[in-house]
Amino acid sequence: MSADERDAFLGVLLADSSIWAEPSATLEDAVVQAVVAAPPALHLTTADEHPPQRTKSRRRSTMAVVAVAAAVAVILGASFALRHTTRPDFTAQLASTTLAPRAHASVGITEQRAGFRVELRAHDLPVLRTGEFYEAWLADNMHTLVPIGTFSSSKGTVTLWSGVSPREYSVVSVTVQAAGGIPGSSGHVVLKGLVRAR
Amino acid sequence: MDAATLEAFRRRDPEAVRALYREYGRLVYAIAHRVLGRRDLAEDATQQTFVRAWQAAERLDSGRDPGAWLATIAKRTAIDIARHEGRRTASALDDVTATDPAVVTAAPELATLDAIWQVRRAIDELPEDEAAIVRLQHLEGMTHAQIAERLQIAVGTVKSRSHRAHGKLAHLLRQFQEPVA
Numbered sequence: 001m002s003a004d005e006r007d008a009f010l011g012v013l014l015a016d017s018s019i020w021a022e023p024s025a026t027l028e029d030a031v032v033q034a035v036v037a038a039p040p041a042l043h044l045t046t047a048d049e050h051p052p053q054r055t056k057s058r059r060r061s062t063m064a065v066v067a068v069a070a071a072v073a074v075i076l077g078a079s080f081a082l083r084h085t086t087r088p089d090f091t092a093q094l095a096s097t098t099l100a101p102r103a104h105a106s107v108g109i110t111e112q113r114a115g116f117r118v119e120l121r122a123h124d125l126p127v128l129r130t131g132e133f134y135e136a137w138l139a140d141n142m143h144t145l146v147p148i149g150t151f152s153s154s155k156g157t158v159t160l161w162s163g164v165s166p167r168e169y170s171v172v173s174v175t176v177q178a179a180g181g182i183p184g185s186s187g188h189v190v191l192k193g194l195v196r197a198r
Numbered sequence: 199m200d201a202a203t204l205e206a207f208r209r210r211d212p213e214a215v216r217a218l219y220r221e222y223g224r225l226v227y228a229i230a231h232r233v234l235g236r237r238d239l240a241e242d243a244t245q246q247t248f249v250r251a252w253q254a255a256e257r258l259d260s261g262r263d264p265g266a267w268l269a270t271i272a273k274r275t276a277i278d279i280a281r282h283e284g285r286r287t288a289s290a291l292d293d294v295t296a297t298d299p300a301v302v303t304a305a306p307e308l309a310t311l312d313a314i315w316q317v318r319r320a321i322d323e324l325p326e327d328e329a330a331i332v333r334l335q336h337l338e339g340m341t342h343a344q345i346a347e348r349l350q351i352a353v354g355t356v357k358s359r360s361h362r363a364h365g366k367l368a369h370l371l372r373q374f375q376e377p378v379a
Contacts, residue, residue: 010371013317014336018232020321027227027241028219031248035215038249131237178236186236 017180088119090166092193094174100126100190105174109166109195118148118160120174125154125190128176135177136160137185138169138195145185150177166195204260210252219248222265226272228318229311233276239283243276250275269315276311320370328363331356 013019088108096103102124110117120136128134135150146169149160162169174191199221206214223244230243250271251258258264321329334340334348342360346353 010317010367011336013313014332015339016232016314017337018228018314019318020333020337021228021231021237021240023223023227023241023244024237027244028216028223030241031219031223031245032212032215034245034249035252036210036212038252129238178238181236 088198090116090195090197092172092195094120094122094172094191094193097189097192099176099188100124103190105191105193107172107193107195109162111165114161116162116164116166118162119157120151120160121157122153122174122191123155125174126176127154128152131179133177133179134190135175135185137171137173137175138162138164138166139171139173140169144169167197170195199264201260204258204264207252208255208258208260215248215252218251218264218268222268223248224322225265225315225318226268228314229269229272230276230279232311232314233273233280234283239279240276243272243279246279247272247275265315265319269312272315273311316371316373317367320367323370324363324366328359328366331359332363332367335360 088110090107090109092107092109094105094107103122103126104124105120105122107121108119110119118136125134133150133152136148138146138148146162146164148162149158151158151160166172172191172193172195173185173189175186176188176190177186199218203214203217207218226247227240227244230240230247231237234240234243247268251264251268254271258267321332324332330349331345334345335342340348342353342356345360346356349356
């Protein structure tokens, strides 16, 4: 590696936020407590080591499917009522993912002069950990992402705004993001669905 | 880190654990943060790294600096967590349409993680006032004049501290003159 290459490499590293990242002040105590309480044998927390938990997971998944099916019925009823009141130009039903198996949501999008007003009514999203937030996205069929807003409530209605049309950007998703984390989508999708014009 | 402290760490002496964390905790965290990109996961990885280090403490040579050994555990632990998170994400996306925009970030190369560890360690060797200038210059992309204004010091002081800091970094990181492998 030449001197110029070394300087360029160091410049890139010094501009990396991880170089400068500081852990929280509470981590020291957490580490000490974890080591003092740790079992003596190496213990890896992979799913393969816990078959009973996988069984529980399957049971929970089955229950979640039943719950989601019931929830979809409720949402369909609710959206029927909504159609006769607010009349959004576009709608979407957002389905759960395995990251949030109980979550579901409905979306109504109304075209206005300032852009597209997005009303997202979410239910049973998981409670966020400190420093996390939800972010909603629209995407087109080229996977181009456009963020349409952030929120932190695990239930209720939030109003978001999109500057791009759901005619072209017809996929709605909601991800869990970490403050100070990587820019763009974290990939931790908790809700997803397709927009349909009314 | 002296041999007595490392021996005490093997005995799970809380004060020795604390001493090891204070010496290497931020280095471990920097690697974990680079791999995982999330503060909460990075802290989990840091905690797991020290637990795994203690669980493997019989392999620790108390006569040598444990830095490289801890760095190896930190990299493996963070990559394990990244893979686990990746599996969670992948399974979550199994039933997602082709147009869904989820993105999974690949883990950085091991050589980069080694460099992160070494650079972070070199920065920790700098006096605080010099480290602050390097940080503003590289992380925030500020000019000497902007740094002077931010820190309320003369531009000449910024230049001299920056020059001194970069000289120390060049010396501490002289191993980058050789290919990083």
